[in-house]
Amino acid sequence: MMDTLTQLIAGFAIALQPINLFWALVGCALGTAVGVLPGIGPALTIALLMPVTAQVAPESAFIMFAGILYGALYGGSTTSILLNTPGESGSVMTALEGNRMARTGRGAAALATAAIGSFVAGTFGTLALTFLAPAIAELAFIFGPEDYFALMILSFTSVAVVMGTSRVRGFTALFFGLALGTIGIDTQTGQSRMVFGTLELLDGISFTVVLVALFAVGETLYVASRNAQVHAVLNPLSGGVWMTREDWKRSWKPWLRGTLIGFPIGSLPAGGTEIPTFLSYTLERRLSPHPEQFGEGAIEGVAGPEAANNAAAAGILVPLLTLGLPSTATAAVLLAAFQNYGLQPGPLLFATNPGLLWGLIASLYIGNVILLVLNLPLVGIWVRLLLIPRPYIYAGIVVFALVGVWGLSTSWMDIALMVGLGLIGYMARVYDFPIAPALIGLILGPQAEIQLRRALAVSQNDWSVLVSTPISATLLAIAALVLVLPLLLRRLRRAERRIEQEAAAK
Amino acid sequence: MPPIDEARVGAAPPRPWWIGLAVLAMGLVWIYGATSIQSTTAFVGMGPEVMVAAVGAGLVVLGVLLLVQIRQGVTFRPQEEENADADAPPSxxxxxxxxxxxxxxxxxxxxxxxxxxxxxxxxxxxxxxxxxxxxxxxxxxxxxxxxxxxxxxxxxxxxxxxxxxxx
Incomplete structure (x- = not known):
């Protein structure tokens, strides 16, 4: 406990350096902007900035990335409330009640409860991260290669099952990413794999290229071909920035409950932000003394999900920083950013790079304060970003995608891959294949292979090593459950319904 | 901005067989690719071809599953995206x-x-x-x-x- 506090204080000493405060401010502003603007998410923004930040100290770069991660959540709530267009899936629930509030002239109160709720949840979530992360990292020291492999299998299974609407499509996306991850020189034996005689592929396919293609290019092609041409109604801000005494009274409990729901679920592999925000909304609706107001603009329906959303974002950092396990697309990009600097998140990073990790954690506290200031009184400025015509936003995205890909190594092959994978990203949207499993497969696949090889090397090719420790056996059992349980539940429900129908017929 | 006024093509085909076939083909390419990777005996554990073959096999299985789903009439609805009308015919x-x-x-x-x-x-x-x-x-x-x-x-x-x- 004392050690953690000492490390945190040292982290603040790093995060409060003027240069790092500057990067935190840049990250928060960029994050809020991409949260407000359509088509760009935090994952894509961080990926596009990765080449640029190669010139920046890793502490500063990660402080900026953390600002982007949190800022996008704050910005996302603005568009959800004022435009009824949730920028990311975690803001869907906010839009339900928040936009209703805005339409009835209570947009300012909705924005305020969202921002303060985000601040409360972000701060409590970061506090939990501060004390939980070192403990989990300590625990991870006892992990052997077979345990890590089992953990990655659990991550793969969860991501493929939870993300998207179909397990087959989730696994197809995952295996597509795993397949891309096998391209290039095998790091253990030096043999080339799946390069099809192309020298440029010997280094493998860059994560940035895949991410830019699947997200930016795929999204642009999809939105262009199905452009809604809808002129969304921007509800004007009214009613003052601050909440009334009644609003405060109705908001503080949902903030805390949202935090309690969001953080633990966000920490799970594939926990993400959708499930906790949905759970928080349902819970608030059930607990509210005014359930009839839900659907008409209940402030609890904004406060709870927004808090859950931000707490989950802090939770996402737990498996990433302690085990090197990304559970969302943004976490996968952050992992790639660590690897860009030659760093591997996990228990060793706490020992070898405490300054970087604790500086990053401390910056989350600071970022939350910056974001509250940026979003509460200055919300009117961010709303103006929505006035940029959509054609220029998407055309700008394409230009910056080109900067990100061409700037990697001015390689024609990278652009060809961007176009090809961009078409696959487009198809994924048309036929409803989730994209995050592909990214997680691409980034975790090679690591899973390394761990599997290590485990087999140690056990002299005895495959039973994979279930030889309680940790690996338990994790693999959970992975199997994640895979099978939804099927079993569905069958049970069908059987139940049949019995009910038969009983009714009698 | 004036609206796009050109003819719009039909919606996504109800039975996109080609997706299952493409995944299946990709799996077969990966399995074939695995056979051309030299398995080294100097490495204890598994050779560099195993992962490639496993991924290929997985893709083949998934390709077949997709084909089965498509045959059963499972729908592939376009995703809901900000600024995109998923139900609109693509331009x-x-x-x-x-x-x-x-x-x-x-x-x-x-x-x-x-x-x-x-x-x-x-x-x-x-x-x-x-x-x-x-x-x-x-x-x-x-x-x-x-x-x-x-x-x-x-x-x-x-x-x-x-x-x-x-x-």
Whole structure:
């Protein structure tokens, strides 16, 4: 406990350096902007900035990335409330009640409860991260290669099952990413794999290229071909920035409950932000003394999900920083950013790079304060970003995608891959294949292979090593459950319904 | 922005067999690729071909499962996205214009350079989204391309020569 506090204080000493405060401010502003603007998410923004930040100290770069991660959540709530267009899936629930509030002239109160709720949840979530992360990292020291492999299998299974609407499509996306991850020189034996005689592929396919293609290019092609041409109604801000005494009274409990729901679920592999925000909304609706107001603009329906959303974002950092396990697309990009600097998140990073990790954690506290200031009184400025015509936003995205890909190594092959994978990203949207499993497969696949090889090397090719420790056996059992349980539940429900129908017929 | 007024093509086909076949084919390519990787005996554990073969086998299984689902009539609905109408029939013209904007650098970036390529690509994409102010869009794209080239070059990112034709 004392050690953690000492490390945190040292982290603040790093995060409060003027240069790092500057990067935190840049990250928060960029994050809020991409949260407000359509088509760009935090994952894509961080990926596009990765080449640029190669010139920046890793502490500063990660402080900026953390600002982007949190800022996008704050910005996302603005568009959800004022435009009824949730920028990311975690803001869907906010839009339900928040936009209703805005339409009835209570947009300012909705924005305020969202921002303060985000601040409360972000701060409590970061506090939990501060004390939980070192403990989990300590625990991870006892992990052997077979345990890590089992953990990655659990991550793969969860991501493929939870993300998207179909397990087959989730696994197809995952295996597509795993397949891309096998391209290039095998790091253990030096043999080339799946390069099809192309020298440029010997280094493998860059994560940035895949991410830019699947997200930016795929999204642009999809939105262009199905452009809604809808002129969304921007509800004007009214009613003052601050909440009334009644609003405060109705908001503080949902903030805390949202935090309690969001953080633990966000920490799970594939926990993400959708499930906790949905759970928080349902819970608030059930607990509210005014359930009839839900659907008409209940402030609890904004406060709870927004808090859950931000707490989950802090939770996402737990498996990433302690085990090197990304559970969302943004976490996968952050992992790639660590690897860009030659760093591997996990228990060793706490020992070898405490300054970087604790500086990053401390910056989350600071970022939350910056974001509250940026979003509460200055919300009117961010709303103006929505006035940029959509054609220029998407055309700008394409230009910056080109900067990100061409700037990697001015390689024609990278652009060809961007176009090809961009078409696959487009198809994924048309036929409803989730994209995050592909990214997680691409980034975790090679690591899973390394761990599997290590485990087999140690056990002299005895495959039973994979279930030889309680940790690996338990994790693999959970992975199997994640895979099978939804099927079993569905069958049970069908059987139940049949019995009910038969009983009714009698 | 004036609305796009061209004929719209039909919605996604109800039975996209080609997706299952493509996944199946990719799996077979990976399995075939695995056979051409030399399995080294110097390495205790598993050789470099195992992962490739396992991924290929997985893709084959998933391809077959997708084909079964498609045969059973499982629907593949387009995703809900901000600014996109998932239920609307896709516009082929808008798609081709935006694809041209994305693919243009393949043909031009080496001899026109980044700023000019970015300007033309920008204009093609704005056109895909219904803008018809070609000259204005070109100017905005050029400003963005030139600005990005100078800014990122200053940050140490190599975006190639400014105008390779007159280098």
């Amino acid at each position: 082929r013209r808008a798609f081709l214009f935006s694809l041209a904007g994305v693919a243009l650098p393949l043909a031009t970036i080496r001899w026109l350079g980044f700023p000019l390529t970015a300007a033309i690509g920008f204009t093609l994409v704005t056109h895909a989204f219904g803008s018809h102010r070609t000259l204005f869009d070109l100017a905005v794209g050029a400003a963005l391309g030139v600005g990005a080239w100078f800014m990122f070059s200053k940050l140490g990112i190599d975006l190639g020569p400014f105008l390779p034709l007159i280098r």
